[in-house]
Structure formats: structure tokens, C-alpha cells
Amino acid sequence: MLPLPDLFATLLHAYGPQHWWPGETRLEIIVGAVLIQNTNWRNASRAIDNLALAGLLEWPALLASDDNTLRACIWPSGFYNVKLRRLRSLLNYLAPWGLEHPRWLALPLQTLRAELLAVQGVGPETADSILLYAFERPTFVVDAYTRRLLARLGADWAQRASYQALQAHWMAALPSDTALYNEAHALIVQHAKTHCRAKPRCADCPLLTHCPFGSGC
DNA sequence: AGCCAGGACTGAG
DNA sequence: CTCAGTCATGGC
Numbered sequence: 164m165l166p167l168p169d170l171f172a173t174l175l176h177a178y179g180p181q182h183w184w185p186g187e188t189r190l191e192i193i194v195g196a197v198l199i200q201n202t203n204w205r206n207a208s209r210a211i212d213n214l215a216l217a218g219l220l221e222w223p224a225l226l227a228s229d230d231n232t233l234r235a236c237i238w239p240s241g242f243y244n245v246k247l248r249r250l251r252s253l254l255n256y257l258a259p260w261g262l263e264h265p266r267w268l269a270l271p272l273q274t275l276r277a278e279l280l281a282v283q284g285v286g287p288e289t290a291d292s293i294l295l296y297a298f299e300r301p302t303f304v305v306d307a308y309t310r311r312l313l314a315r316l317g318a319d320w321a322q323r324a325s326y327q328a329l330q331a332h333w334m335a336a337l338p339s340d341t342a343l344y345n346e347a348h349a350l351i352v353q354h355a356k357t358h359c360r361a362k363p364r365c366a367d368c369p370l371l372t373h374c375p376f377g378s379g380c
Numbered sequence: 381a382g383c384c385a386g387g388a389c390t391g392a393g
Numbered sequence: 394c395t396c397a398g399t400c401a402t403g404g405c
Contacts, residue, residue: 185386196386203385206402241402245388286388306386352386 164317165373167336171343174350177369178357183349186211189262189297191220196292197249197284198240210240222262226254249284256282267298276302287326295348301339304348305329308355316373 165173185199186192191211198207211220213236219225225233234247256278260266267275272294279290287305294300305326313321313329321329337343358368 199385200387201385201400202387202402203404205404206385209403239402241385242387242400243402245400249388284388288387292386304386308386348386355386 164313165370167333170316170370170373171337171347171350173369173373174354175346178350178353181346181349181353183345183352185292185296188220190222190225191215192297193253193257193262193293194220194225194250196289196296197246197253198237200242200246200249200289202240202242207240210237213237213239226258245284252283253285262297272300272302275300287330291330295341295344299341301341301344303330303333303337303344305333306348308351309333309348312351312355316370 184192186195194214195207195211198210214220214225217228217232217236219228219233219236230247233250234243237243237246237250240246270278275298276290276294279285279293280287285293291302291304294302295304310321310324310329313332324332333347337347354370
């Protein structure tokens with residue numbers, strides 16, 4: 164299979180730098196990481212817009228918000244009862260220090276990751292998204308796109324591999340670097356959105372020549 | 381009309 | 394430790 168550094172270079176050449184940032188502020192990124200769980204970006208984005216309109220993308224306001232207001236805002240993202248609880252547990256974890264505390268940049272990555280994973284409703288992808296995008300820590304975010312892309316490129320093991328195995332695979336292949344991991348994930352998402360769901364399917368896919376199925380998506 | 385989307389948790393076997 | 398079931402909206 165195409166070596167991952169080459170895969171990254173190919174996508175970068177095809178799509179250009181994404182400078183992807185899933186939110187305007189640290190708080191928005193963290194909230195978004197929960198709201199996007201098993202939901203399409205459009206619905207999650209609606210929820211974020213509602214929160215912004217309600218003035219709840221401000222740290223103290225969000226902490227002080229009542230459940231009914233918060234639930235109404237996040238409604239379009241689906242799973243609103245579950246996500247309400249998950250947001251609360253995450254906010255409760257962050258609250259003692261706030262979002263700008265030096266702690267978030269000082270603690271070892273694995274320590275912080277373990278803390279996040281201990282929060283109810285924060286699994287590996289959500290934890291890594293927060294670490295990479297909100298706190299700019301060099302950890303690779305594995306998601307459905309990442310998994311599918313490897314599988315489509317012939318790495319059959321990827322489809323059923325554990326999160327840990329997939330993450331280790333990427334991180335062993337690419338140097339530990341926040342900007343690089345950010346860009347790599349953004350490119351994979353960009354590729355998936357422009358080709359995987361394109362119709363006609365993958366006519367000018369940049370990964371076409373590397374794909375055993377005749378389409379690199 | 382179903383099927384699915386950038387997950388995580390729970391209970392069962 | 395696998396794995397099906399659960400949570401839910403909106404777009405196609």
C-alpha cells in the first residue's frame with residue numbers, strides 16, 4: 164500500500180493546504196468535538212450556531228446555562244439528551260481551571276489524554292480532537308474517514324482495527340507535529356467529501372492509481 | 381421510506 | 394473482549 168507520508172504528500176498536492184480549524188475559539192472546538200459525535204457536520208454546525216446566538220459560546224455563560232436552554236440549542240445535532248450530559252461532564256472537568264490555564268499546555272500529553280478519557284462521554288476520538296485542535300497537542304485523530312480511507316487503499320485490517328492500532332500506525336509513519344497531524348486529518352476529510360460521495364464516483368480521484376478498487380475513495 | 385452521518389456507553393454472552 | 398442495542402436530528 165501507498166506509504167502514509169506519500170499519501171499525505173499526494174493529498175496535499177491535490178487539495179493544497181487546508182489550514183483546517185473546526186471552530187473559532189477553544190471553547191467552540193471543545194463543544195463541537197462532542198456535538199459532532201456520530202452526526203453530520205451540518206447538524207452539528209446548526210447546534211453551534213444556536214449556541215452562538217444564545218451567547219453560550221462564552222465560558223462563564225455556558226457554565227451558568229440551564230439544561231433546558233442548552234438542550235434546545237444542541238437539539239439539531241441529535242442525541243441531545245446524551246450530548247447534554249456529555250457536555251456537562253466535560254465542562255465540569257474543565258471548570259476548576261478554565262480553558263486558558265497553563266496546565267493544559269504543561270501536562271504531559273498522555274496524562275491529559277488519560278484525564279479526558281476518564282470524562283463520561285469522551286472517547287478516544289473526542290479526546291484526541293480536543294487535544295489536537297483545542298490544545299494544539301501532537302496527537303493523531305482517527306475517525307471514520309481515516310479508517311475507511313486506509314481500507315479503500317487496500318489495508319483490509321483497517322476496517323476492524325482498534326482505534327489504538329490505527330492511531331499508532333499513523334503516528335509511527337508521520338513525525339510528531341501538531342500542524343502536520345492537523346493538516347493530515349483535514350486533507351483526509353477534504354478528500355472524503357470531494358470524492359467518496361462524489362457522483363460520478365471518483366472520476367478524477369488523486370489516489371486513483373494507488374487504489375486496488377479503481378477508486379481511491 | 382429507509383439509510384446514514386467525523387461516537388461512546390452499556391449489558392450480554 | 395466482541396458485539397448488538399441505544400441515543401435522535403435532518404438530508405437525500
